[in-house]
Amino acid sequence: MAPTGVGARIDAVVARYFDGPVPEPEGLPRYVTPLPQWLENLGLRLAWPVVVVNILGTAFGFWFYAGRPLEAQPPLVEGQLGAAPLAAYPLIPDSPAATLFIALSLAAWRLEWDAEWLHTLAFFGCIKLGFWTPYVQLFLNGPEGLAAWLYWFLVLSHLAMVVEAFLIHRYADFSVRAVAVATAWYGLNDVVDYFWPVLEGPHHTVLRAEYVDGAIDHAVAAHDLAAACAVVLTVGAVFLALATRVEKLRARRDDASDG
Structure with missing residues (x-):
């Protein structure tokens, strides 16, 4: 059934000006596709501006x-x-890397390039940094030390990355090899960010909550909480990517049997 309501009307208006084809939804369960269909369509139509x-x-x-x-x-x-x-x-600017991954992923899709590994890196990055940064800013750092506009920009822009992550399932399959690549990259990132201080690390984003008497102290609780959140989000991204793949295969199998 075609989506209805205000969102669908907005999508219809945008489609007049950005009329490139978008992949059809596959009827996946809500736990792997939490966005309404009209918002997925809108994000995909606006791929180049995004x-x-x-x-x-x-x-x-x-x-x-x-x-x-x-x-x-x-x-x-x-x-x-x-x-x-x-x-x-390469190990330090995690959020800029994630926004670069999603930009390249959307561009690759629009240009019809086969880049499952890139799509999966984009999914992991947007899920992980999209949730990690607001958590750190809201519950560990707080607004002190940053201009109000920059503080809320960091929170809201990173939450928007989560929305972007849930566009990717419409054009990516999350192959096992691609998930392995993304798991290796973001797993390595967690290790060198928090647990194995190579190259003068740790290399996680500096937390204002770690400053004690003007110096960074990685022994404070904020460091451990940030690390725990990062690891949980990496595991969560692995689960969501593989669950999406399973649900896609199941939906296609059901379609084939119905046909």
Whole structure:
């Protein structure tokens, strides 16, 4: 049954201007597809604008991790990136990497490129960082030390990443190999962020809650809570990706038997 209501009407209006085809929904259970169909359709129709927004978000994220430099003179890279060796850079800016993954994933889908590994990395990244950052900001860091606009931008923009994650099932299958790649990457990320301080780590996003007397103290409870949340979200992303694959295969099997 076609969706109805205000959301469906919004989707219909957008479809007049962004009329590229979108994959048909497969009737998957709500626990793996929590968004209403009209919102999935809307996000997919607006894939190219969403790509642009995420590329801008990636640039903003690197600017944030570089200490928000405002002057075009050395040092251009300060902050957490500036304090880390160059070899550690791929391990540090987790949220910018996630927004880059979803931008590339949507672009690859629109260009009809086969990139299951990229789609799955995007799913993991948007689920993990989309929930982890609001949790850390709301329950560990609090608003102190950041401008109000930046604090709420971080919270709300990351929650929007969760919405993006649940668009991906419409065009990706979450193959076992792709899930293995994403699990390896985000599992490694958890290890070096919290448990194995290689390359002058740990490399998790600096928590304001870890500052004690002006210095970072990884022994405080906030560090352990952030680590626990990260690991739980990685496990949750694995479950959701594989559950989505199972439900897709089941739906296709049922369609084949009905046909």
